[in-house]
Amino acid sequence: xxxxxxxxxxxxxxxxxxxxxxxxxxxxxxxxxxxxxxxxxxxxxxxxxxxxxxxxxxxxxxxxxxxxxxxxxxxxxxxxxxxxxxxxxxxxxxxxxxxxxxxxxxxxxxxxxxxxxxxxxxxxxxxxxxxxxxxxxxxxxxxxxxxxxxxxxxxxxxxxxxxxxxxxxxxxxxxxxxxxxxxxxxxxxxxxxxxxxxxxxxxxxxxxxxxxxxxxxxxxxxxxxxxxxxxxxxxxxxxxxxxxxxxxxxxxxxxxxxxxxxxxxxxxxxxxxxxxxxxxxxxxxxxxxxxxxxxxxxxxxxxxxxxxxxxxxxxxxxxxxxxxxxxxxxxxxxxxxxxxxxxxxxxxxxxxxxxxxxxxxxxxxxxxxxxxxxxxxxxxxxxxxxxxxxxxxxxxxxxxxxxxxxxxxxxxxxxxxxxxxxxxxxxxxxxxxxxxxxxxxxxxxxxxxxxxxxxxxxxxxxxxxxxxxxxxxxxxxxxx
Amino acid sequence: xxxxxxxxxxxxxxxxxxxxxxxxxxxxxxxxxxxxxxxxxxxxxxxxxxxxxxxxxxxxxxxxxxxxxxxxxxxxxxxxxxxxxxxxxxxxxxxxxxxxxxxxxxxxxxxxxxxxxxxxxxxxxxxxxxxxxxxxxxxxxxxxxxxxxx
Amino acid sequence: xxxxxxxxxxxxxxxxxxxxxxxxxxxxxxxxxxxxxxxxxxxxxxxxxxxxxxxxxxxxxxxxxxxxxxxxxxxxxxxxxxxxxxxxxxxxxxxxxxxxxxxxxxxxxxxxxxxxxxxxxxxxxxxxxxxxxxxxxxxxxxxxxxxxxxxxxxxxxxxxxxxxxxxxxxxxxxxxxxxxxxxxxxxxxxxxxxxxxxxxxxxxxxxxxxxxxxxxxxxxxxxxxxxxxxxxxxxxxxxxxxxxxxxxxxxxxxxxxxxxxxxxxxxxxxxxxxxxxxxxxxxxxxxxxxxxxxxxxxxxxxxxxxxxxxxxxxxxxxxxxxxxxxxxxxxxxxxxxxxxxxxxxxxxxxxxxxxxxxxxxx
Numbered sequence: 001x002x003x004x005x006x007x008x009x010x011x012x013x014x015x016x017x018x019x020x021x022x023x024x025x026x027x028x029x030x031x032x033x034x035x036x037x038x039x040x041x042x043x044x045x046x047x048x049x050x051x052x053x054x055x056x057x058x059x060x061x062x063x064x065x066x067x068x069x070x071x072x073x074x075x076x077x078x079x080x081x082x083x084x085x086x087x088x089x090x091x092x093x094x095x096x097x098x099x100x101x102x103x104x105x106x107x108x109x110x111x112x113x114x115x116x117x118x119x120x121x122x123x124x125x126x127x128x129x130x131x132x133x134x135x136x137x138x139x140x141x142x143x144x145x146x147x148x149x150x151x152x153x154x155x156x157x158x159x160x161x162x163x164x165x166x167x168x169x170x171x172x173x174x175x176x177x178x179x180x181x182x183x184x185x186x187x188x189x190x191x192x193x194x195x196x197x198x199x200x201x202x203x204x205x206x207x208x209x210x211x212x213x214x215x216x217x218x219x220x221x222x223x224x225x226x227x228x229x230x231x232x233x234x235x236x237x238x239x240x241x242x243x244x245x246x247x248x249x250x251x252x253x254x255x256x257x258x259x260x261x262x263x264x265x266x267x268x269x270x271x272x273x274x275x276x277x278x279x280x281x282x283x284x285x286x287x288x289x290x291x292x293x294x295x296x297x298x299x300x301x302x303x304x305x306x307x308x309x310x311x312x313x314x315x316x317x318x319x320x321x322x323x324x325x326x327x328x329x330x331x332x333x334x335x336x337x338x339x340x341x342x343x344x345x346x347x348x349x350x351x352x353x354x355x356x357x358x359x360x361x362x363x364x365x366x367x368x369x370x371x372x373x374x375x376x377x378x379x380x381x382x383x384x385x386x387x388x389x390x391x392x393x394x395x396x397x398x399x400x401x402x403x404x405x406x407x408x409x410x411x412x413x414x415x416x417x418x419x420x421x422x423x424x425x426x427x428x429x430x431x432x433x434x435x436x437x438x439x440x441x442x443x444x445x446x447x448x449x450x451x452x453x454x455x456x457x458x459x460x461x462x463x464x465x466x467x468x469x470x471x472x473x474x475x476x477x478x479x480x
Numbered sequence: 481x482x483x484x485x486x487x488x489x490x491x492x493x494x495x496x497x498x499x500x501x502x503x504x505x506x507x508x509x510x511x512x513x514x515x516x517x518x519x520x521x522x523x524x525x526x527x528x529x530x531x532x533x534x535x536x537x538x539x540x541x542x543x544x545x546x547x548x549x550x551x552x553x554x555x556x557x558x559x560x561x562x563x564x565x566x567x568x569x570x571x572x573x574x575x576x577x578x579x580x581x582x583x584x585x586x587x588x589x590x591x592x593x594x595x596x597x598x599x600x601x602x603x604x605x606x607x608x609x610x611x612x613x614x615x616x617x618x619x620x621x622x623x624x625x626x627x628x629x630x
Numbered sequence: 631x632x633x634x635x636x637x638x639x640x641x642x643x644x645x646x647x648x649x650x651x652x653x654x655x656x657x658x659x660x661x662x663x664x665x666x667x668x669x670x671x672x673x674x675x676x677x678x679x680x681x682x683x684x685x686x687x688x689x690x691x692x693x694x695x696x697x698x699x700x701x702x703x704x705x706x707x708x709x710x711x712x713x714x715x716x717x718x719x720x721x722x723x724x725x726x727x728x729x730x731x732x733x734x735x736x737x738x739x740x741x742x743x744x745x746x747x748x749x750x751x752x753x754x755x756x757x758x759x760x761x762x763x764x765x766x767x768x769x770x771x772x773x774x775x776x777x778x779x780x781x782x783x784x785x786x787x788x789x790x791x792x793x794x795x796x797x798x799x800x801x802x803x804x805x806x807x808x809x810x811x812x813x814x815x816x817x818x819x820x821x822x823x824x825x826x827x828x829x830x831x832x833x834x835x836x837x838x839x840x841x842x843x844x845x846x847x848x849x850x851x852x853x854x855x856x857x858x859x860x861x862x863x864x865x866x867x868x869x870x871x872x873x874x875x876x877x878x879x880x881x882x883x884x885x886x887x888x889x890x891x892x893x894x895x896x897x898x899x900x901x902x903x904x905x906x907x908x909x910x911x912x913x914x915x916x917x918x919x920x921x922x923x924x925x926x927x928x929x930x931x932x933x934x935x936x937x938x939x940x941x942x943x944x945x946x947x948x949x950x951x952x953x954x955x956x957x958x959x960x961x962x963x964x965x966x967x968x969x970x971x972x973x974x975x976x977x978x979x980x981x982x983x984x985x986x987x988x989x990x991x992x
Contacts, residue, residue: 038946103985110981133945140819140929141754149811155538156516157737160804163811180827181820182764182807191824194769194831211518213800215610217735219515224672224727234665241655251695255783256707258793259693262778265771265796266831273768273803280771280800287726287793290786291675294695298678303663306654307694310705317707317779338609345586354581358612361586365609372603406703409654416650427650432638439641440590447602591633 013037016044022051029058033065035098036128043098057100064095071095077105084108090118097124143186156218160274161210173381175199175271183271196269202381204268204322206373209278212366216281221359223292231351232300238422239349244302245413246344247293250360251304253337254289256313257367260329261286264322278370285363292356305409312403315396323378327389328396330371331448336400338364339441340414347417368448375452386453390460393449397462442468488625492570493523493530493563495546497627502534502541504621511621512539517614519607522558524549525566528630536614556607557599559585561592567629570622578620585616654699675723675787686714690782710782715895717836719888722787725880729794734873736805744865745813752863755936757815759858762930763806765821766851770881771799773830773843780836791884798877805870812866822927829910837892841903842910844885849966852878853959861938861951882966889970904978911980960986 009017009027017027022044030040043049064071071092073081081091086108094104094117107117126135146167154162164171168184175183178193198204206212235243261279268276297304316333319325341364345357379386404411411434416422418437419430442465449457458469488504490497505511516538523532531552535543552558565588572583581587589596589608599605608615669677682697690710694700711717719725748756774792781789810817830847833839852875859871892899931952932945938955939948960983967975976990 107981107985110984112981112985116982133942136932136935136945137928138932140758140932141751143819145816145818147816148814149816150814151808151811153737153742157735158740158742158808158812159737160808163808165811168811168816179820179824180765180769182761182817185761185765185817186819188820188822191820191822192828194772194824194828213804214735214737215516215518217733217737217801219611219613220733222672222730224668224674224730227673229668229673238655245654248695248698252693252698252783255695255786255789256693258789259708259779262775262792262796265775266773270765270768273807276768276771277800277804280796283775283793284797287790288730290695291726291730291790294786295673295675295678298663298682299666299673301663301665304695304698306699307692307701307704309701309703310692310707313693313707314705342586342590345584346590348581351581354584355613358584358586358616361609361612365606365612368606369603369610372606376603408651412650412652412654422650422652428642429638432642433633435641436593436633436638437590440595444602444605447605449602451601451603593634593637 010037013041016041020044020049020051022049022054026051026054026058029062030054033058033061034069039098039128057098060101061095061098064101074101077101080105080108084111086114086117090114090121093121093125097121097128140186145184145186156214159210159214160277161214164210171201171205172271173201175201175269177269177271180270183273194270195266197267198322199269199271201272202378204272204275204374205377206275206278206370207377208369208373210274212370213274213278213281216278216285216363216366219362220284221288223288223295223356226359227292227355228351229299232296232353233350234301235349236421238416239420240300240302241305242413242416243300243349243353244297245305245409246340246417247297247302248305249308249407249410249413250293250337250340251290251297252308252313253333254286254293256316257329257333258283258286258290260316260325264325267322278366282367282370285367288363289360292360296353296356305413308410309403309406311406312396312400315399319392323374323389324392326371326374327392330367331375331452332393332396332400332445334364334368334371335441335445335448338368338444339437342440343414343418343437372448372452375449375454379453389454390457393454393457394460394462397465401462401464439468439470443470489628490625491628491630492566492622493525493528493532493630495532495544497622497625498523498532498534498544500625501618501621502544504624505618506540508621511614511617514613514617517611519557519611520555521607521615522547522552522555522560524552524558524560525563526560528563536611541618553598553600555599556601556604557597559596560594560598561588561596563630569619570627570629573620573623574627577623579616585619586612671727674727676727679723684714684718684787685784688712688714688782688784690784693783696784696786708779711780711785711836712782713896714785715892717781717785717788717888718891719788719791719884720891721883721887722791725884726787726790726794729791729798729877729880732876733797734801736801736808736870739873740805740808740869741866742808742812745809745867746864747814748863749941751936751942752940753813753815754818755933756813756863756867757810758818758929758933759937760806760810761817761819762821762823762927762933764803764810764817766823766827767802767806768799769827769830770843770848771796771803773833773839776831777836777839791880795881795884798881802874802877805874809867809870819929821930823930826910833906837888837899837903838906840885840888841906844881845889845966845970846907846910846963848878848881848885849963850959852882853955853962857934857938857951857955857958886966886970889967889972893971900972903972904975907975908978908980911983957986957988961988 008031009024013027014024017024027040066072073088073091077091081088123135149165151158151163151165177187178196179191180194181187261283265276265279316325316329319328338361341357341361345354348354348357414434415427415430418433419426446458461469488500490500517536519536521534521536523534531547531549533545533547533551533555534541569583569588573579585596597605597608666678689712691706692704693707775796778789778792830839830843833842855871855875855878859868862868862871934952935945935948936942938951939945964976964987976987
């Protein structure tokens with residue numbers, strides 16, 4: 001095209017015009033109106049731009065703009081602007097930027113306020129003078145955060161723990177920001193608080209939480225498809241009912257834990273995201289706990305059993321601090337839940353149940369691991385609060401024992417499963433086994449607390465549980 | 481687990497036996513699918529005075545070695561029972577293609593008052609539960625080899 | 631193998647074990663259900679709940695799961711919503727099962743090795759975007775989490791869905807943080823989204839939270855993820871955005887269907903819901919319609935413009951792309967509201983948004 005060589009139209013602009021089938025004459029008229037080359041190019045590049053639309057726009061602009069470049073506001077636009085309190089000068093600036101009359105009228109009528117419009121117009125004017133680049137702030141590009149981090153995946157892929165490098169690995173004892181700012185980013189002034197209440201690392205931290213997060217994701221499983229449901233066969237009625245009572249108990253426990261952790265998540269400040277991440281996986285585990293046991297209860301002719309009395313739920317719900325919650329939920333309650341899973345696997349009647357309980361064991365073991373490591377961290381920073389933690393456990397154990405006495409259905413269900421039925425002999429066998437398992441649960445519970453830094457719990461444990469505590473064997477010297 | 485063609489023979493207990501099982505699981509997508517496992521596990525057969533250390537790392541069993549009793553106990557947890565019971569468990573696995581309901585690791589653990597899985601640390605012992613399916617899969621995979629017993 | 635009888639004898643404390651009560655398993659008292667076999671999708675809730683009713687109204691004061699037998703002596707554990715309409719979404723069950731099936735790992739499911747060095751302006755823009763996303767994503771974990779103790783266990787489907795969402799949001803927080811650290815970059819500036827996100831936390835009602843978070847905010851993020859996929863520089867980034875968009879679709883799906891359910895069953899709440907949307911459209915509208923420094927989150931805008939324009943030199947083109955994204959966000963938002971039954975929102979939408987709306991479809 002010969003016209004493309006015309007000196008007043010840059011080659012790249014001419015090329016865009018050609019691609020859009022817009023006559024070069026129109027482009028010249030636009031340039032004569034004072035529109036910058038880049039702006040014309042941008043307008044022409046918009047999807048749906050046609051020669052007709054361009055002609056209409058240019059003609060309108062020629063009508064608006066006088067020979068000296070002064071802008072006149074069409075009467076219909078002026079009427080609308082007056083009605084909505086838009087100063088004429090502002091309208092002129094918008095028109096000068098190339099705003100269409102109809103579009104401008106629509107925006108004014110839509111309720112956009114003059115002050116809102118002015119900020120936008122100012123920005124567009126700056127952009128028109130030096131291109132959009134000149135209008136940018138870009139201060140975020142120069143903030144003094146650590147730059148140049150290049151972490152490569154390892155054997156377990158790219159894990160949360162691996163990206164804690166350089167200054168990003170500094171996890172302060174107190175997180176000073178009340179916003180959602182990620183740890184290691186550069187803070188801005190003036191951002192409102194998000195209302196977190198936990199800002200001290202000792203109140204929520206556990207050294208294993210980044211690993212537990214990744215582990216939970218890697219070891220995820222799917223109740224609908226990972227369990228050999230076809231191996232579940234009809235069971236004697238009392239066994240099925242006992243199984244369903246245990247399922248009901250575990251369903252309730254799952255949703256309780258989901259509620260409790262859900263209540264605490266928004267209290268935890270962003271500086272300790274590893275904890276929030278791990279607890280999110282625990283939330284998902286609680287959902288799966290409910291899912292698997294409801295499905296088991298409803299799939300083999302039994303149905304849901306009886307609800308719990310709920311006393312022990314309250315011991316967990318009523319906790320006023322996260323460490324108290326975690327000690328009672330993650331260590332005390334979950335030691336018992338772990339015991340039920342072990343017992344469930346032990347008494348499983350088919351491959352499905354055996355696998356269900358083994359997989360659930362893995363999930364609750366992560367929660368125990370978080371609980372133990374959190375308590376250990378807390379006590380290492382707050383030696384003076386050991387007695388307080390013992391008091392939480394005193395209360396939790398007392399209510400736990402009370403609940404056990406009151407919750408006849410779960411106790412009897414376990415006896416039936418362990419004894420294999422309801423005959424006198426089976427009941428006696430079931431009761432003996434339940435006593436035997438209690439010694440193990442108490443042993444494991446105390447071992448976890450000892451690992452967390454409370455080896456003296458074995459002396460302070462609730463009297464009703466103390467009978468299950470195995471005494472260390474005496475040495476020969478002591479015996480003598 | 482379905483039992484494939486038997487190609488490997490090894491004697492239990494021996495480093496070769498554990499390495500043979502490790503080679504099977506390290507190449508098994510089913511094992512990989514269970515997820516990562518990071519744990520050091522001791523194996524003790526006191527009446528034979530045999531002790532081993534298995535290292536589970538990410539998606540594989542990365543090391544197997546014979547160690548002293550103290551070496552086997554210097555782990556997250558160790559699995560300990562008399563030789564006859566080890567043999568019973570492995571024969572059951574071979575017979576069924578995997579442990580039947582009475583020979584799973586957890587069941588064996590519960591039936592022993594001292595526990596099959598033992599540890600000096602209540603926290604580290606929980607690795608037995610945290611990665612239970614990995615360990616079960618590991619021993620179940622012994623169905624894929626011909627085990628000779630000493 | 632078995633537990634030693636001697637040992638069991640030793641731990642037995644009762645010479646004559648007492649009679650068991652067993653009232654809880656008497657046929658008259660205990661529930662009986664049909665046996666269920668797994669379907670094509672396995673043992674899903676649709677299979678086990680087939681034919682079972684979900685009550686429209688419950689008197690929930692305890693954690694009793696739906697269909698479990700009530701204990702008259704159970705202690706109260708909280709105050710819960712009593713109407714199904716307050717929390718229900720017809721697709722919650724399906725979405726939860728989908729979430730379980732479609733979980734992914736940011737550690738191993740992203741081909742991180744495909745991330746290759748970028749020019750400094752692009753890497754900085756990418757890291758600013760990642761800083762923004764890792765910052766804002768978990769608000770969608772914290773906000774629904776605080777509603778869990780208010781949802782009765784009778785409507786457990788909603789609880790399970792919310793629990794799966796919390797997991798999803800954790801992964802989003804995590805994956806964008808990881809992206810910031812793999813390619814020679816790091817985190818940059820805190821974003822400016824706090825005021826608009828506070829509105830989600832401030833919600834005083836589940837439906838309010840869901841409308842402004844699931845339908846409005848996550849809808850906008852969903853459009854952003856789709857754009858992110860478009861402007862990605864490598865397979866790793868594409869995978870991140872695709873997988874995140876998949877998760878976000880579930881959250882949106884829940885919100886739209888919850889809104890529809892409440893509008894269908896409690897139509898008198900229509901005006902109230904408009905008010906919540908008025909609130910949330912307000913602060914974010916500046917952001918959505920104005921590219922660059924006049925928006926509510928200019929750092930985010932600038933990063934997107936640079937990424938979409940292929941670098942600082944291309945920000946003019948990037949600004950156009952940003953406007954296209956915003957137009958898309960607003961139109962998709964409007965479409966979802968129409969699906970939920972709130973079509974009249976078109977006429978009362980924030981003017982900035984309205985100026986971006988396409989004409990209504992017939």
